[in-house]
Amino acid sequence: MDLRRIRYFIVLSEELHFGRAAQRLNIAQPPLSQQIRVLEDELGARLFDRSNRRVELTAAGKALLPEARALVAQAERTGEVARRAQLGELGELRVGFTGSAAFGSVIPKLIFEFRRRLPEVHLRLEELTTQQQLTAMLERRLEVAFVRGMTSPDLPSSLQVTRLFEDALVVVLPAQHPLVARESALSIEALKDEGFVMYPRERGTGVYDQIIALCQQAGFAPRLAQEARESATIVALVAAGLGVAIVPASLSSINVDGVAYRPLRGKAARSAMWMVLRAGKLSPQEALFMTLARELGKR
Secondary structure, eight states, rough: HHHHHHHHHHHHHHHOOOHHHHHHSSOOOOHHHHHHHHHHHTTSOOEEEEEESEEOOOOOHHHHHHHHHHHHOOOHHHHHHHHHHHHHHEEEEEEEEGGGGGGHHHHHHHHHHHHHOTTEEEEEEEEOHHHHHHHHTTSSOOSSEEEESSSSSOOOOTTTEEEEEEEEEEEEEEETOOOGOOOBBBBBBGGGEEEEEEEOOOOOOOOHHHHHHHHHHOOOEEEEEEEEHHHHHHHHHHHHHHHHHHEGGGGOOOTTTTTTEEEBTTTEEEEEEEEEEEEOOOOOOHHHHHHHHHHHHHO
């Protein structure tokens, strides 16, 4: 059924006059009459009673009118959905992030601003390890990933990466630890006799690799006292006296009784946050997310 003929039928039903209906539709009267006859033939029902003096809807025409209006309205809604989807105003964006990313200010602000700009785009957020995120990106289960590391992650040509910001690394100490009394930043050498609370290696975290590298550069291997998968758990276990930890400074917002945070000395004692997207042409949602992330990362 031709939607154009349905619209002609609706206008003629409202005007009940071929001349006025043709004028509203900006067409000549003969084509309007012809299209109405074609519609009647398609439906197998007479829609109008015509005479020299007036035009009236038949019973079939009266029954069809509300259905015709609903059909046109649905078609317009469908077109609007397609248009807005093309502009990136509808749809879904799948974003992965490491646990530590949520404690900084940039990622939460980014998510808030994106949702403010595109409230009808569903953001599906997944907390994953670095390796899980990169695998999901390659398998096209994510559109955006946030990973940590000293250097840019080694990526295939199908992915692109942008450094958003850097965090200083800090030492988490039990509140009664002797090193807490020091006013200045701590050197990594000051921790050589300490037990470390760390992420498991299989978590694939860039912070783990960075801690190992910093200790090796200082001439020792860190002694593992306890593993923990979540950032907040690491801080809590330090409070319990199980060891010390090195974490990005953004995690110092975790307020746990019994711990103290101290800066870690050295130019290499910084952790970068990297945003990974697919290479090539981005969707409107991905492009906006990238633009906002770069803007917020520079502040």
